[in-house]
Amino acid sequence: MLAAGWAAAPGTEDATPVEPGGEATPAPSATPEATTDPAAGGETFTGVEVTNLRGAFQVRITVADGAVTAVTITQAGTEEPNSIDINSTAVPALEEAILEAQTWDVDYVSGASYTSAGVTESARDAFSQAGLD
């Protein structure tokens, strides 16, 4: 949820997420909706609204001295928005996914082992084993 705003539409300048170690990378200098927020001690940047199956998402961050000091989820899909003090929260780039068995009705299956590269290499190996290369 926290990272919903980071997945905004291509072409939008968004601040990069805080690394798990706690160091922040500076926000880009030009952002469509940057404002100065003296009360928060820095500039605020509001990400574009992202809409997907779960609703509308929007995130606003406050940046001071090149560090992200506050993150506010202004729209959180169907859930209640909440603010997060990111100094005490790491934003993981990868989260554990629980893949228990479930059935889906799908239009197409995405998997590996379909490519001609595999066919090519397999064929080459077969030829090689047969002494035909």
Added chain:
Amino acid sequence: MESLTLTAMTMEWTLQAPAGDRDELEAAAAHVQSDLDWIEDVFSTFREDSWISRISRREARVADAPPVVATVLELCEQFHARTDGAFDARTPGGGIDPTGIVKTWALERVRWRWGLDNSLWGCGGDAIASGSAGAEPFRIGIDDPRAPRQGRLIDAVALTGHLNAIATSGLAEHAGHIWNPATGEAADAYDQVSVMGGDLIAADAWATAIVAGGPDTAKAAIEDGFEVLTVKVVDGGLAAQRSPCWPTLRQS
């Protein structure tokens, strides 16, 4: 839903069109088939007389070949840089084998032929969507790497919005070892990686790169604006990780 399948480059290319006109689709299919056959003629490493094969044997130059050859080789170089070396199309002999990228490049290149606002167009496990399947977005199942191509799914996603393309790569599709460019050791962090985004070719390059480069490359892909699902088979079970905005249809 109209469905149409072509065969080219030893693979099946599938179109699904919710509001397609059968006659128009079949007319377009003839052109698409012709395009794909030509691409195979140019890029097939199976064919001795393809431009790629002749260039590999130094019997022809990239400059003499159809411009698409330079375009695809340049894409390989760009992705090599963009993935910090994790995407590597180089062969041991010092040449470039663009085979891994040609499929998604071809998918994108011929797509306009269908002329559809709503379509799902895919080949070999990679797919790109326009619009939706009627009232619902197009739904893509993620193959179970423990039993590939047997209809067993471990996840499902919707192809929609800025995440309208998906590519999946895996260890199984490569012969021999893939080497992690950072560690120099055999890559084994993941058995299967799926990447979603707004750019099918880039998603394909990232999926291939993440298989080689592991978690650091997965994080780089996320920072580049893509969503990622990584899967490792462990003792017959699955250890999986996903990016925070991976658009799973799983009911949690």
